[in-house]
Amino acid sequence: MAKQAAxxxxxxxxxxxxxxxxxxxxxxxxxxxxxxxxxxxxxxEEGDVKVVKVNKNFGFGxxxxxxxxxxxxxxxxxxxxxxxxxxxxxHMSYDMQLDMKQEQVKNAxxxxxHLADVPVHPIIRMEDPWRYRNKVQMPVGEKDDGxxxxxxxxxxxxxxxxxxxxxxxxxxxxxxxxxxxxRIADRLGISAYDEQNxxxxxxHIVVRTGEVTNDTMxxxxxxxxxxxxxxxxxxxxxxxxPHIKSIVHNINNRKTNSIWGKTxxxxxxxxxxxxQIGDIKFAISARSFYQxxxxxxxxxxxxxxxxAKIGSHDTVxxxxxxxxxxxxxxxxxxxxxxGVEVVPEAVDDAKKNAKLNGITNATFYVGEAEKVxxxxxxxxxxxxxxxxxxxxxxxxxxxxxxxxxxxxxxIVYVSCNPSTLARxxxxxxxxxxxxxxxxxxxxxPQTHHVxxxxxxxxxxxxxx
Ligand code: SAH
Numbered sequence: 001m002a003k004q005a006a007x008x009x010x011x012x013x014x015x016x017x018x019x020x021x022x023x024x025x026x027x028x029x030x031x032x033x034x035x036x037x038x039x040x041x042x043x044x045e046e047g048d049v050k051v052v053k054v055n056k057n058f059g060f061g062x063x064x065x066x067x068x069x070x071x072x073x074x075x076x077x078x079x080x081x082x083x084x085x086x087x088x089x090x091h092m093s094y095d096m097q098l099d100m101k102q103e104q105v106k107n108a109x110x111x112x113x114h115l116a117d118v119p120v121h122p123i124i125r126m127e128d129p130w131r132y133r134n135k136v137q138m139p140v141g142e143k144d145d146g147x148x149x150x151x152x153x154x155x156x157x158x159x160x161x162x163x164x165x166x167x168x169x170x171x172x173x174x175x176x177x178x179x180x181x182x183r184i185a186d187r188l189g190i191s192a193y194d195e196q197n198x199x200x201x202x203x204h205i206v207v208r209t210g211e212v213t214n215d216t217m218x219x220x221x222x223x224x225x226x227x228x229x230x231x232x233x234x235x236x237x238x239x240x241x242p243h244i245k246s247i248v249h250n251i252n253n254r255k256t257n258s259i260w261g262k263t264x265x266x267x268x269x270x271x272x273x274x275x276q277i278g279d280i281k282f283a284i285s286a287r288s289f290y291q292x293x294x295x296x297x298x299x300x301x302x303x304x305x306x307x308a309k310i311g312s313h314d315t316v317x318x319x320x321x322x323x324x325x326x327x328x329x330x331x332x333x334x335x336x337x338x339g340v341e342v343v344p345e346a347v348d349d350a351k352k353n354a355k356l357n358g359i360t361n362a363t364f365y366v367g368e369a370e371k372v373x374x375x376x377x378x379x380x381x382x383x384x385x386x387x388x389x390x391x392x393x394x395x396x397x398x399x400x401x402x403x404x405x406x407x408x409x410x411i412v413y414v415s416c417n418p419s420t421l422a423r424x425x426x427x428x429x430x431x432x433x434x435x436x437x438x439x440x441x442x443x444x445p446q447t448h449h450v451x452x453x454x455x456x457x458x459x460x461x462x463x464x
Contacts (some may be wrong), residue, residue: 004183007032008051014062018045021100023419025448026087027063036061038084040091042392072096077130079170085155087169087446098123098442101450105418105440112422115231115429120438124299126309128447132293134275135208136167136174137259140192144201145322148186150178150205158257169446174207177218177241181205184236188229193222198255201228206250206259208284209243210275211294217246217273219286221261222249223253234268245273248286256337260287272349280328282353288346289322293443300414300441300453301329305389307412307437307455310334314384317376317406319399324350326387326414331362338383339364340372370395373402387412394420397427403433411456416443418450425454432459 005265008014008031016029016039027041029049038049038061046068049061076082076090087099102123110116126132141149141160151164155453166175185202193203206219218237227233227249238244247268252261257392263272263287272285284290291297306328310316310333318327321339323346331337331354339362341347350364365372369388386408388395395403395418403411415421423434433456443451 002161003444006054006056006059008036008054010051010054011166012051013064013187014049014051014061015067016041016047016049018043018047023104023448025092025100026095030060034059034169038063039088041066042073042092042096044068044070045073046289077370079238080151080164082162083154083161084152084164085157086152086167088448090446094125094129094445097129097445098125100448101440101442104450105438106416108422109425109435109438112419113425113429113435115422115425115435118435118438120440123268123440123442124296124303126293126296126442126445129374129442130168132295132445133167133170133174134211134294135206135290135292136170136178136457137206138178138202139204140185140202142192142194146191148182148190148192148202150159150182168301171209173209173216173243176204177207177209177216178205179373180237180241181207181218181220184233185229186230190228190233195255203252206286208273208286208290210273210284212276213274214243215245215273215275216241216243216288217248217284218244219248219250219264221250221252221259221262223251225251225253227267230267236270245269250286256380259413272352277325278329280353280357282323282325282328284323285345285349287343288349289343291325291443296443296451297325298443300443300451301326302441303441303453304412304414305329305333307439307453308385308387308410310385315381317373317381317383317386317408319388319395320390321350321364321418322346322389324353324364326389327362328359330351330385330387331359334385335361337362338376338381340367340369342366342368368396370398370402374405377405377441378404382406383408385410385412388421389414392420395424400424400427403429404433407458409458411455413456414451415454416449416451419454421452423455425456428456433457434459438454 018027020028047066048064053060151161191200193200204221250264272283318339327339347366440452
């Protein structure tokens, strides 16, 4: 049957009643059953919308005004919220943000994993959902008069927002460090990278600060191999800010959107800083993944550990192990832990971290988990528990196969994307595992991102 044409045209103004929310926190209103996705609109609201894009089955709109407002609408504390691409849901009460995330996980379980009956526990909220991020990656540009400017990109663009003074989800120290580097670099006459012409020097300033240690690492990313005025810049930074423990120079000489270049070296201090989660201390280098929300990370890992129910005779595999965070927690209870991770610097950190904490029963390997695990299986490794914590795209199919081939009694799946989590759970269910519980954790307040940890048990009679 031929599809009917969309009932709206681009640039038309329509009145909408909003009924629902998209994954990204936009409002959804319908015209004759045709959905329009409208940023900053909330369910229960009504308003006028300018149609900005018309696709076959759905379109996008821009909210012009509200004729009815939701009691869950709040004034975003950030001055640049409506322009910035960083946060999406500051206009929602925190309770509404949590409800949205909870529903997202439930919906993914129902619609994608076909697991309508699996218990999804109430999301673990953050006590104070602001200023939680321990790491910032800030682009550098120039104002018309050549003065350096730092700020996030505007939504769907590479234009730096004007007038961004602070970021309310960022650790205050990091905020101040970005400003300090910008100010000193500006005084020293270091130019900003010009993306269009592929000229200039300074591309990004990255700052990470340890929650417990307060150690700060600054990474300066430049197009050029040399960092002009390096000595003066370093000297002023370390003399003024004694909590800076490491300054790293990363060189990205490619004309690319990606932030990081291939080579990094410390220009002051070590090439890592320390932080601590619970009783375990971690060394973290510039390129290593480390969860951005420390208080919530502790809650997430505690839940993962609880779900793993590790016995003292158990062997555990931690796939996508990063710097060995989850592995080292598990190693305290297990007989042996094997971690696998693709970033070599992260594996170096993981090894260092095992030593640092006197943990001798954890071994770490560099490689793609989907290639290393089948090899382990071939060697006869049969772990009791497997933990996976993949990036947003979820587990590689080969990795899921390898997991099933290892036949662990239990799987713990930590995920930052409910859709790929649900997709992978379906495969594991079909392979003989039963999902027991799902626990969402709010790791990223004010944004639409959702984290969840999930527990699966092998079916007793293994009916595949
Ligand atoms: N469990 C860790 C890291 C989770 S983030 C923690 O909680 O800190 C996901 C990690 O997977 C990143 O460190 C990333 O570098 C790694 N990764 C991505 N693709 C991978 C692959 N194919 N094989 C192994 N590791 C991978």
